[in-house]
Amino acid sequence: MKVLVKTMQKLIDTSADKAVVEVAYRSAVQKIDRLGVKNYIHANKASRKKSQLTRLLNSYVKAD
Numbered sequence: 001m002k003v004l005v006k007t008m009q010k011l012i013d014t015s016a017d018k019a020v021v022e023v024a025y026r027s028a029v030q031k032i033d034r035l036g037v038k039n040y041i042h043a044n045k046a047s048r049k050k051s052q053l054t055r056l057l058n059s060y061v062k063a064d
Contacts, residue, residue, distance in 0.1 A: 001035065001049060004028040008053055012060045025057050 008028060011021050029050050036046030 001032065001041065004031060005049070005053065005056075008056055012056060018061065021057065021060060025053055028053055 005028075008021070008024055011024055032041075032046050032049050032053075035041045036043045
């Protein structure tokens with residue numbers, strides 16, 4: 001899960017294309033949802049991580 005957040009951050013730092021960042025976001029959210037549903041992580045932690053990724057994405061979109 002740490003890799004998902006770091007990948008998003010790396011894409012944002014390198015000023016990747018907006019579409020690429022959004023695809024990475026959707027993929028990360030799907031994986032985090034799966035981890036939460038299968039109880040690999042607590043549901044609240046999954047929600048918190050998705051929220052963090054959403055804030056990263058929104059800050060990137062506003063910066064453009």
